[in-house]
Each structure stands twice: as structure tokens, then as C-alpha cells.
Amino acid sequence: MFSPIRFHFGKMLFLLVCLCTSAVLSAANPWVARHNLSAAQYQQFYNTYTQQGYRPKQVSCYSAGNSIFYAALFEKVAGPALVTHHGMSAADYQQKFTTYAQQGYRLTWVDGCGLNGAAFYSAIWEKNAAIQIARHGMSPAQYQQEYTTQSQNGYRIKQVEGFGVGNAIQFVAVWEKTTGPALIARHNLTAAQYQQEFNTNTQNGYRPTHVSGYNQGATDYYACIFEKVGGPAWSARHRMDSKNYQAEFDNHYYQGYQPVLVNGYSDGPSARFVAIWEKTPESISIAGIQHIDKTIGAYISKYGLPGAGVGIVKDGRLIFAKGYGFADKSTGELVSPTDLFRVASVSKPLTGVAIMKLVEQNKLKLSDKVFGNGSILGFAYGQTLSNWETQITVQHLLEHTAGGTNWDNNNDDGVGDPMFSNDGMTQAQLITTILAQRDPSHVPGTKYAYSNFGFCILGRIIEKVTGQGYQTYVKTSILAPCGVDDMHIGGDTKAQKRHNEVVYHDLGGGDPYGMKVARMDAHGGWIASPVDFLRLLVRVDGFATKPDILGAAAFNTMVTKSAVSSYAKGWQTNGNNYFHSGSLPGTGTVMVRAGNGLSWVFFTNGKSDAAAFFGDMDKLMWDVVNGIPAWPANDLF
Structure with missing residues (x-):
């Protein structure tokens, strides 16, 4: 188990509105990701990157201590008109959902978090013609009933997020009336249950397409969606503290992966993260990575090393870098190729x-x-x-x-x-x-x-x-x-x-x-x-x-x-x-x-x-x- 990282935060909530239009965008630096942003920091991050042609793909909100924080993933891609808000109360979210639905916008992302017994939401809408149903403020039983009903009515679960509000767990979820590959959705899984579900489903050809972590008391839970789809090589991690999420983020980046999902959740005074990455086609091959891992792993094992960092350059280009083992064995902190x-x-x-x-x-x-x-x-x-x-x-x-x-x-x-x-x-x-x-x-x-x-x-x-x-x-x-x-x-x-x-x-x-x-x-x-x-x-x-x-x-x-x-x-x-x-x-x-x-x-x-x-x-x-x-x-x- 990773040790918690404690935070000391000021209190601030912020509301953001921005309308974006389609554009032809550069392929350079195609994505940016940040985590542990205060509301003010997220506002600055949003302003900076939307002005450079990036679009928000995900905005995960989570509480740590007495404040709400954000993990965000932006991509430099063209797309339809877009509107996003964060720090919304449940009433604000409902009002905006209704307004934007009437204007032809549909949810592409929604997340919730609890602070001082109240729920707050972050959401992204894009202008499209999807037939969509969304619910929020659901108890686990209500979510199960809604899932059963919507599935019977031909709707497919697109996103489900769990989060703690006071002593209760709430869910926010989105369904769309569409077809797709075989799908498995689960919620209220403990870490051990999620790991078992993960192992079973991936062995049967499924891959996780959405995972949400949430905490009640001293127990972590997970809601997840697995789909039987192909695609590039992928990697997933869960229950990471902030330092180990950063290490995993760096390790994945310097192996040629990009994040496709980052979800933060509260663990008392600290934050935890789940994430999914996908391999970029121009990077080092999986066979190459496996060879490096096996060769270095054997050396580390032979000499009982706590950890190591490696980097390889070819013709002036950084091809691969990775941390192996522990930066600190006593805390379980992982090595990153950006560690000193x-x-x-x-x-x-x-x-x-x-x-x-x-x-x-x-x-x-x-x-x-x-x-x-x-x-x-x-x-x-x-x-x-x-x-x-x-x-x-x-x-x-x-x-x-x-x-x-x-x-x-x-x-x-x-x-x-x-x-x-x-x-x-x-x-x-x-x-x-x-x-x-x-x-x-x-x-x-x-x-x-x-x-x-x-x-x-x-x-x-x-x-x-x-x-x-x-x-x-x-x-x-x-x-x-x-x-x-x-x-x-x-x-x-x-x-x-x-x-x-x-x-x-x-x-x-x-x-x-x-x-x-x-x-x-x-x-x-x-x-x-x-x-x-x-x-x-x-x-x-x-x-x-x-x-x-x-x-x-x-x-x-x-x-x-x-x-x-x-x-x-x-x-x-x-x-x-x-x-x-x-x-x-x-x-x-x-x-x-x-x-x-x-x-x-x-x-x-x-x-x-x-x-x-x-x-x-x-x-x-x-x-x-x-x-x-x-x-x-x-x-x-």
C-alpha cells in the first residue's frame, strides 16, 4: 500500500465558461496533462492552453483536506463547439445541463466530488446529436436500478463516476443510445475485487475504457467499464498517491505512452489516482520495451538493487527512459526517469x-x-x-x-x-x-x-x-x-x-x-x-x-x-x-x-x-x- 501524501490547501472554488469552435490545429505537442491543480491554477491552465488551440478532454475533481483540486487532460485537436464548467453545485449542474441540452450540447465528460457534505461537479459539453441520458446524485442502489433500466431501453453506459459526499457514496453517469462492442460495467468494487475483475476481463480480451476511484471511510472502491475492443497497446494503474502517479506518468511518457484517462479521488486528507495510457505508434515497440525490462530487471534482481534510472538516445533523439524499482524502499515511492x-x-x-x-x-x-x-x-x-x-x-x-x-x-x-x-x-x-x-x-x-x-x-x-x-x-x-x-x-x-x-x-x-x-x-x-x-x-x-x-x-x-x-x-x-x-x-x-x-x-x-x-x-x-x-x-x- 502506498503511503499517503498530505496536503495543506487554501479554500477556493471557481466557475469557468468557454465556448470553442473548430480549427485546423498543429500536431506538435498534441496533449498536456496536469494534476493537483487548485481552482485558480486550473483556471490559469485552462486559459493558457485553450488560447494555444487545446481542448479539454477530461477534468477530474477531487477533494483533499478542505479544498477541491483538479486533474485535467487537454488535447490539441479540432472539434465541435464546446462548453465547460467546474466547481458547480448540484443545482448549478442541473440547470446548466438543461440549458445546454436545449441548445444541442451533449456531455462528453462529467465528474463529481464531495466537500463539507455537498456535491460539486465538473463537466464538458460538445455540440452533437447524440441521444443521451444523464443522472447525478444517485445512491449505489439507484445507480444499479438506472443502469438496468437504461440497458433494457437500448442505452449504453458511457461514463460512471463515484464519489463520497459526507458518509454516503453518490454516482453520476451518462448513457447514450448507440450500439458497440461487448461491454462489462461494475461498481462498488474494493481494490482486491477490482484487481480480480481487471485480471479476468483482460484475459478474456476486454480492456478498461473508464475507471473511477472513490473512497468511503478507509476503503477504496472502483466503478469501471470494460469493452471488448482492439486498439493500441495500453497500460493501467490504480490506487496511486500523488508521487507515484507522477512517477508512473513520467515512466509512461518516456516509453511512448500518452494518457487517455486520469481520475483523481479523495482519500481523507490526501489524493489518489487511477489512470489509463495508450501507446503512440511512432515510439519504441512493445518488444523493445519488454527486452529492456527483462534485461534490466535481471541485473537489478541479481544485485538486490532498490532502484535504477535509465535513458537511451539514438541520433540525438531521446528514445526511451524509465525508472525501475523504488526511489525509497521505506515508503514504496517509485523511481521516475526525472528523479535525481x-x-x-x-x-x-x-x-x-x-x-x-x-x-x-x-x-x-x-x-x-x-x-x-x-x-x-x-x-x-x-x-x-x-x-x-x-x-x-x-x-x-x-x-x-x-x-x-x-x-x-x-x-x-x-x-x-x-x-x-x-x-x-x-x-x-x-x-x-x-x-x-x-x-x-x-x-x-x-x-x-x-x-x-x-x-x-x-x-x-x-x-x-x-x-x-x-x-x-x-x-x-x-x-x-x-x-x-x-x-x-x-x-x-x-x-x-x-x-x-x-x-x-x-x-x-x-x-x-x-x-x-x-x-x-x-x-x-x-x-x-x-x-x-x-x-x-x-x-x-x-x-x-x-x-x-x-x-x-x-x-x-x-x-x-x-x-x-x-x-x-x-x-x-x-x-x-x-x-x-x-x-x-x-x-x-x-x-x-x-x-x-x-x-x-x-x-x-x-x-x-x-x-x-x-x-x-x-x-x-x-x-x-x-x-x-x-x-x-x-x-x-
């Missing part, structure tokens, strides 16, 4: 891009010295510098050839990673201490030794050259031009977690909340969603599919490996494949820009210490992309 993950050392390519941007702008050179006389940082981190320290260049730091084994991440020499020492120090204090205590073990440029500490220094170089904080510069000069506005330097503690960030789980590899993550900024501190990281990646990938923020010369320099290893400047290389992985307690990540036009990311919120964990992760994603039968032409960015 610590990306760990996948931060390094971003720092590499930032440095190369400054090189391209002639604000620094790769050959610039970092410490000592005439250098970028001078003596900011100590007056006493060794000969080898004064020889370090920007390029040495980018290629992990600056400090040798004394600055690397291994503990082979007994000193360990500088960035995981001296927790009480600031970045400046730590750099000063390491320069004083750990002289490079080799001549700079001659020994590859992977170094978080070296990239920490690169962050300080960016700050010195730009006069801005590292995060500020990267956000404004690198991420913003790529259309990315939700990447940040992460917090150290769980209390500092962002609202849309996953929870990191300790699988035996150390405390995820016992590190100085913010101090890691330039080498391992970023948090990002799979979707946003790919939004960045397609703008720094060297392909012509989307305009890059680096010129060809700067890109080629960035991915040219060093003289002593296959590591380039913030990027690992293998032929024309450029990639990086990342590891922190509670986090495992991989990012790949492949030479065949494919790119992908895979982020987890748990990490195994098994030796094969990262090798299997890399193989996993190659297996995923190599098993897709055909790449679609759509773009989900």
Missing part, C-alpha cells in the same frame, strides 16, 4: 566540458601551469611548492597525470584518496594540506593515476578564471544552453535531499549519508536525472544531430586520449566510444556516448561491492541497446 541521482564520477565529463569551453573562449590554455609563479592559482594554496607541483598543467589534471600515486584514489601506498580524508576541512584547506604533505610521486605527465583530487583542483581553476562559483558557472554557461535546469551539486545528508531526489540505500558498501558530497563538486558531486543528463550529453557528443555547445576542435581535443593512457580530458575512451562510470556508497552509474549514434545512462540508488558489479553494468547496457529490434523516429526530449 548522485552521478558520482560521471561528474568528471561535465567538468571536462566546462574546462574545454573556457579553452575555446581563450580564457585559459591546457598548457597553463596551475601552481606557482605565473600560474592560474599562484600561491593561493601555500607558499611552499615542490618542483613537480609547479610543473602541473590543466591538461595533467584533466588526464589524471598530475600527482601520480600520491594523489590517486587507491590505497596501494597506504594514504588513500585525498578527497575522502580530513572530513572537517573545506576544499581550500584540503588542497593546501595535500600540497604540503603529498608531493607528486612522478613527473607530471608521465604516470596515469586516477585522481578525484585533481578534478577538485579543476573546480577551483574554473572558479578563479570565471570569478563565479563552480556550480554557478556550470549551470549558467554549460547546462542552461543545453536546456537543463534541474542538475545540482548534491547534499551530504538525507535531510539535504532534494524533493525529487532518490534515497540512497546502504547495501553493505558504506553509509551513503556519511560523505562530504558537496565538497566533491567537480569530481563527483552532481545530481541529475537520466533525462537531463542525456539532454546535456546530446549537446556535447560531437554529432551533428543537435547543435553542440563545443566546437569540433574543442570536442576532438577533449576526447583525445593522453600520451600515457586511454583516458582523455574528463572522458574514458575506447576507439570512438567515450564514456565514464561512477561509484559512491549507495550509487553506481555509467554514461556512454557510443560511436554508432547511441548514447545512454544508467544510474542506481544502491551499490554492490561485488567485483563484477560495474562490469555487469556496462555489459547490461550494451545488451540492452543491441537487443532493440528497430529504432523509432520519435524524440521524447
